[in-house]
Amino acid sequence: MRKPSPWNPGIALIASLAFIGPSAAAAQPGLQEICRDFQTWHETHDSPERATAAYFAELISGGVAREEAERRLALLGGSGSECPAAAAAAFDRIYGDSTVRFSTEPNALLVETVTGMKPGRALDVAMGQGRNSVFLASTGWEVTGFDVSAEGLSIARAAAASAKVEIRTVQQGWQEFDLGKQQWDLIVLSYAWVPIDDPAYVERLCDALRPGGTLVFEHMLGESRDELGIPETQQLLRAFASLRIVRYEEIEQRGDWHNEVLPLVRLVARK
Numbered sequence: 001m002r003k004p005s006p007w008n009p010g011i012a013l014i015a016s017l018a019f020i021g022p023s024a025a026a027a028q029p030g031l032q033e034i035c036r037d038f039q040t041w042h043e044t045h046d047s048p049e050r051a052t053a054a055y056f057a058e059l060i061s062g063g064v065a066r067e068e069a070e071r072r073l074a075l076l077g078g079s080g081s082e083c084p085a086a087a088a089a090a091f092d093r094i095y096g097d098s099t100v101r102f103s104t105e106p107n108a109l110l111v112e113t114v115t116g117m118k119p120g121r122a123l124d125v126a127m128g129q130g131r132n133s134v135f136l137a138s139t140g141w142e143v144t145g146f147d148v149s150a151e152g153l154s155i156a157r158a159a160a161a162s163a164k165v166e167i168r169t170v171q172q173g174w175q176e177f178d179l180g181k182q183q184w185d186l187i188v189l190s191y192a193w194v195p196i197d198d199p200a201y202v203e204r205l206c207d208a209l210r211p212g213g214t215l216v217f218e219h220m221l222g223e224s225r226d227e228l229g230i231p232e233t234q235q236l237l238r239a240f241a242s243l244r245i246v247r248y249e250e251i252e253q254r255g256d257w258h259n260e261v262l263p264l265v266r267l268v269a270r271k
């Protein structure tokens with residue numbers, strides 16, 4: 001199990017714990033069960049962050065041991081959670097909070113890469129608030145993006161409408177979104193929380209590219225493979241060895257999603 005994200009904003013996920021009572025706690029539910037319970041809860045609560053304290057108190061007063069509660073919280077994780085509902089809750093909160101800072105400009109690597117390219121069909125994986133999708137659509141690309149965050153997708157659609165461009169948005173996690181085969185001239189993975197350490201998922205990404213298609217990747221560079229979506233040094237070169245690597249950089253720079261200089265990795269590869 002991966003460790004919780006360093007971005008974990010100490011979020012509302014504690015609230016999910018209320019769904020699994022003391023008896024289930026004794027049975028030590030795993031991620032799937034905890035995730036399912038969280039999802040049920042999330043679907044019926046509009047403002048998870050406000051309910052957190054009450055739910056946590058309810059859980060504890062319902063007899064679930066604090067240690068067990070903490071174990072489940074750690075399993076759910078935060079923004080990089082493998083539980084789609086937990087990730088959605090974390091990012092809905094981020095996108096709904098105007099004090100959280102991240103870039104709303106298109107990713108610079110993407111802009112550089114597509115400049116001069118003939119537009120085609122693009123897929124924006126974990127598209128977030130759509131900064132890259134809207135940029136691509138504005139330059140003639142036919143764009144599909146998917147993400148688990150309803151809040152992110154709604155901002156993306158509004159941004160597309162105000163830029164007077166069309167984008168297709170799909171509210172799904174990487175766990176269920178069908179990448180298809182030979183579908184895309186461009187696949188964008190910009191700070192995307194997807195399992196880049198899973199060879200089967202990487203193969204699906206490569207299969208989904210059309211011959212001649214381009215894959216653009218930028219994210220934090222991690223020290224271990226524990227973090228969902230964050231590769232370690234050189235890992236992307238091995239993962240995407242079946243493609244032609246046309247650009248690869250490990251750099252120290254301010255990330256699009258960070259207020260500090262930190263290690264980043266960038267890859268551009270062609271099929």
Ligand SMILES: C[S@@+](CC[C@H](N)C(=O)[O-])C[C@H]1O[C@@H](n2cnc3c(N)ncnc32)[C@H](O)[C@@H]1O
Binds near residue numbers: 107
């Ligand atoms: C750091 S943001 C990056 C967003 C966008 N690509 C960008 O560069 O601005 C990570 C995105 O991953 C999404 N995400 C998290 N878990 C996901 C999952 N299981 N499937 C799809 N998207 C997910 C989040 O909702 C969030 O929008």
